[in-house]
Amino acid sequence: MAYPSFVVGIAGGTGAGKTTVSRLITQRVDDSVTRIPIDNYYRDLSHLDLEERAEVNYDHPDAFEWPLLREHLETLLSGNSVEMPQYDFEIHNRKEERKTVEPTDVIVLEGILALYDEEINDMLDLRLYVETDADVRILRRIERDVVDRGRDLEGVIDQYLSTVKPMHEQFIEPSKKHADLIIPEGANSMAINLLEEKLRNEVEGEGVRTWEREELERELAGERTADRDATATTE
């Protein structure tokens, strides 16, 4: 059983390159990294028919099941596996099946609102925001949604103007203030190489989470001060 020692959050607008960045770093560091797409935690909308589901605002925080995501992250951090839901973008709903996810040294949490929820933010050791111009993002999204997600051009444009763009401005872009680092353009090779190095260090390191390390350092600093005080009084 592994206890994850490092959790990375990767947020950014649709089409920014979050999935590409997280896939690349996950593949490079191999079995020691687990990728959790927040899209898998879109609420189960089986009570609605397909037409109704197509009208839902998927860029508002209320579209996600935050308690389940928090619970799963906490479970993984405590060294236990979870049954992660799977999402089907073509039918705007969760799939029937779930996937068993085992805890690994590093966890990468990725999605438009990865830096939105305060409790989730507290569980992250490194917060990244992938920033790409809106015109590039919409062009990428049109291509992806038509090719991979079964949409037509008119539908992608309507959705972008009615919900995707306004929600980006209201919730996603403002979450950038929580980021430790901004990655321009998505898969830029320098950023990927640096992240790979960082994650390798975490995997090969002592496996102590950042906050625990800070606590340890504070304790050690306190002990050193106490030692100095004791030496001074005996002199």
Ligand SMILES: Nc1ncnc2c1ncn2[C@@H]1O[C@H](COP(=O)(O)OP(=O)(O)O)[C@@H](O)[C@H]1O
């Ligand atoms: N730096 C980049 N240059 C060119 N294309 C990129 C870059 N980063 C990502 N892409 C492409 O942009 C599209 C959207 O990327 P994706 O990672 O799915 O975005 P997101 O997960 O943020 O929605 C994909 O087709 C991907 O291959």
Ligand SMILES: O=c1ccn([C@@H]2O[C@H](COP(=O)(O)O)[C@@H](O)[C@H]2O)c(=O)[nH]1
């Ligand atoms: O059923 C759904 C669920 C989500 N979406 C859109 O997906 C993007 C988030 O995915 P990215 O990979 O980050 O682009 C979000 O903007 C939603 O609008 C959807 O269309 N249908």
